[in-house]
Amino acid sequence: MYxxxxxxxxxxxxxxxKAKEVRRFLEKIDPRLxxxxxxxxxxxxxxxxxxxxxELLRRFVRDTIPNISLVRLFPEDLxxxxxxxxxxxxxxDDAYQYAATEKYDLTLVSFDSDFDRTERGRMTPAExxxxxxxxEDNI
Numbered sequence: 522m523y524x525x526x527x528x529x530x531x532x533x534x535x536x537x538x539k540a541k542e543v544r545r546f547l548e549k550i551d552p553r554l555x556x557x558x559x560x561x562x563x564x565x566x567x568x569x570x571x572x573x574x575x576e577l578l579r580r581f582v583r584d585t586i587p588n589i590s591l592v593r594l595f596p597e598d599l600x601x602x603x604x605x606x607x608x609x610x611x612x613x614d615d616a617y618q619y620a621a622t623e624k625y626d627l628t629l630v631s632f633d634s635d636f637d638r639t640e641r642g643r644m645t646p647a648e649x650x651x652x653x654x655x656x657e658d659n660i
Contacts, residue, residue: 522554524592524622526631527561527614529646531568534577539632539646546630546646549653552588558621559593560614562586592625609639 533543547555569578594602598620605616615635622629622641629636629643636643644652 522556522625522627523550523630523644523649524556524558524618524625524627525561525589526618526629526633526643527564528632529630530557530561530565530581532632534565534569534574534581535572542646546650549650553590555589556592556621556625556627557586557589558618559591560617560621562591564614592621592627594620594624598624605639609635611635611639 529543529546531537532539533547565581566578569575569581594617601623602613602616602620605611605619606613609616609619611619612635615633618629618631619636619639619641621627628649629641630646630649631643632645633643
């Protein structure tokens with residue numbers, strides 16, 4: 522099961538350099554295996570509203586959110602987020618994502634190399650797909 526980081530969604534939504542990789546990942550991986558934090562959902566809202574892409578945001582919320590699972594951290598989880606900030610020298614938003622992977626035992630899918638210095642690490646969408654080749658029951 523995979524926690525898809527904010528930067529992966531933004532890459533696709535804004536048709537950036539790795540959008541094709543993200544699209545392939547989302548087409549191949551069973552959406553029941555995909556998770557997103559509420560923090561990511563709201564971050565995407567902020568980005569798309571700032572760019573005045575309200576219709577894109579509406580489509581994303583309508584077409585994507587019902588098909589994946591949302592997870593969240595609670596106030597009692599924030600001490601762990603701060604431990605992660607201090608222990609791995611991550612920004613708060615990255616530490617939040619990392620804490621969610623721990624709490625829900627998920628694999629982080631991200632383009633952010635800052636996660637490479639953590640114990641759990643991260644995978645890119647392409648790495649997930651290459652790992653799943655020959656294991657189609659996992660996708």
